[in-house]
Amino acid sequence: MKLEHRIGQLLLIGLPGPQLDLMTRSMLQTIQPGGILLNTHNIEDAQQLVELTATIRSLIEVPPIIAVDQEGGRVDRLKEIYSPMPSADLFRASGDAAVAARMGEIASEALRTLGFNVNFAPVLDIASDDGANNGLKGRYLGSNLAEVVRLAGAYLEGLQHGGVVGVGKHFPGLGDCALHRVVQQDQCSLECGDRRARALPGLRRSLAAPLVAVQEHSHGIIA
Structure with missing residues (x-):
């Protein structure tokens, strides 16, 4: 080559x-x-x-x-092709890992049919404040590590069982960020980023399905 x-x-x-x-x-x-x-x-x-x-x-x-980014809910790139897919906060509200797993399977089948093999989902950020004004509202799977691990692991298993690789995001985390009013981007303190970075090994060890890829911040400011 x-x-x-x-x-x-x-x-x-x-x-x-x-x-x-x-x-x-x-x-x-x-x-x-x-x-x-x-x-x-x-x-x-x-x-x-x-x-x-x-x-x-x-x-x-x-x-x-x-x-593709196909989380469902607010981040639904395929909404012109398929019926809207549910958002992460609906999985969270149900509290049922079987629901998350089934949605992973459905997403995988839909993506493979269209030619995709990687999905930039699920969001692994921990919702420290559900009311935070940032880009993740409605996209959290949980407010603590155990809740995120249980639902994200089930979703990843369903996704990967169908032949699509899931990408966990966002590293080192946007859960504590707030929208910067001037530049309209999420702003995170270094302390928050460090806290999320320390949580990643726990996520990796605990997820039922292997976490093979992680997406870094793509549109945030570390201050």
Whole structure:
């Protein structure tokens, strides 16, 4: 494998639109990225999405990660294709791990049908304050480690049983963050980040399904 392709394997990139124009095709063939993360602007309908993911695979020599954020609730990238999927706080309200596991299975089947093999879910942040004004409202599975582990583990098992890898997020944690009024981004203190970083080993040891990937903060400010 060429050196530039080996470097490309380290990259997870986005795409500009729902179709691959000549420039984007050339870019994929040149870079040979390790993965593609699709978002709402890449998704029109089921047929278009199946064709898009198949074309991506045809252009990248090493089978790529094809990922999406499909938590359900507020973060539902597939709402134009499938009936709305329930949010994490509904799993939490039910308190039933079997419900979380079944939703993982349903999400996995839906994602595999469309060509995805990785889902950036579930949220593993611990809700220290359910009323906190940040981007995670309604996306928490629990307010303590045991609650998050029980429901997230069940969801991950269901997801991975169907052949989709789940990615836990957000590291080192957004649960204690508040929305910065000026820049409209979540702002976290270093102390809060350290506390969440210390919680990660406990999550990893305790989850029933293996936690194989973790997403770092993508849009927060550490202050």
